[in-house]
Amino acid sequence: MKSTANKQPRLLPDVSLPEGKQRTQGSLWTPEELLVTLAAYLEMLRLEQRGEAYSKAEHRRKLLEGVLLGRTAASVEFRMQNISAVLLSIGQPYLKGYAPARNVGAKVIAQILEFLAELDPELPIELRRQAPAPTVPPPGNPHPKKREVTLSTYERDPEVVAFVLNRAQGICECCGRNAPFLSKNGQPFLEVHHVEALALDGPDTPQNCAAICPNCHQEAHYGMRSAEIQRELQEFLAALYNQS
Numbered sequence: 001m002k003s004t005a006n007k008q009p010r011l012l013p014d015v016s017l018p019e020g021k022q023r024t025q026g027s028l029w030t031p032e033e034l035l036v037t038l039a040a041y042l043e044m045l046r047l048e049q050r051g052e053a054y055s056k057a058e059h060r061r062k063l064l065e066g067v068l069l070g071r072t073a074a075s076v077e078f079r080m081q082n083i084s085a086v087l088l089s090i091g092q093p094y095l096k097g098y099a100p101a102r103n104v105g106a107k108v109i110a111q112i113l114e115f116l117a118e119l120d121p122e123l124p125i126e127l128r129r130q131a132p133a134p135t136v137p138p139p140g141n142p143h144p145k146k147r148e149v150t151l152s153t154y155e156r157d158p159e160v161v162a163f164v165l166n167r168a169q170g171i172c173e174c175c176g177r178n179a180p181f182l183s184k185n186g187q188p189f190l191e192v193h194h195v196e197a198l199a200l201d202g203p204d205t206p207q208n209c210a211a212i213c214p215n216c217h218q219e220a221h222y223g224m225r226s227a228e229i230q231r232e233l234q235e236f237l238a239a240l241y242n243q244s
């Protein structure tokens with residue numbers, strides 16, 4: 001049993017999932033499994049960076065009772081350590097509680113980066129910058145290859161989107177400014193953001209959604225003030241719906 005209690009400075013030896021070994025088809029992680037694990041990891045990272053308490057065991061339990069049903073606790077731990085290793089390798093902060101696992105296969109690294117990108121569309125630009133930015137313009141690729149990605153996403157209720165946009169009346173529920181432009185249909189352009197992410201089991205309800213401008217939206221996901229914004233939006237929505 002690996003628990004959060006044991007403090008091993010380096011790696012937890014993981015005998016259950018040696019990356020070098022060929023695994024059977026059935027044990028390959030699906031995109032959804034990796035996504036929810038990443039989401040849980042990033043949530044814990046956010047809490048750690050905020051200095052707030054969180055429970056690794058609790059997050060793990062939620063994963064194992066949900067999408068990762070049937071996986072072992074050890075395999076979840078190992079994935080978490082893989083994620084630490086990837087974040088470390090690209091100079092990003094990682095959870096100290098998950099010592100970066102060595103021997104992460106190149107494929108697994110690529111997969112984690114790819115799904116970090118899926119989860120966090122803005123992240124890859126930063127994340128993929130493993131080397132300093134080139135000083136001469138790179139050639140790029142005139143014909144980027146098309147890539148098939150199987151991805152599970154969450155169904156969103158269009159009525160919730162419509163309701164929340166109508167509630168905002170064209171004014172960002174985060175910064176209070178007018179939507180920056182009109183969409184092609186002539187409506188003020190705002191984006192409906194889930195304050196508690198769907199990937200973290202946040203509900204798709206008006207009480208968990210805010211119509212915010214693209215700037216605020218990006219900042220809510222990727223800015224230094226992301227935690228602060230989340231708190232503000234939570235307070236805003238609580239005030240809106242608890243008063244009645």
Ligand SMILES: [Zn+2]
Pocket residue numbers: 172173174175176177212213214215216217
């Ligand atoms: Zn805004």
Ligand SMILES: [Zn+2]
Pocket residue numbers: 192193194217220221
């Ligand atoms: Zn969002």
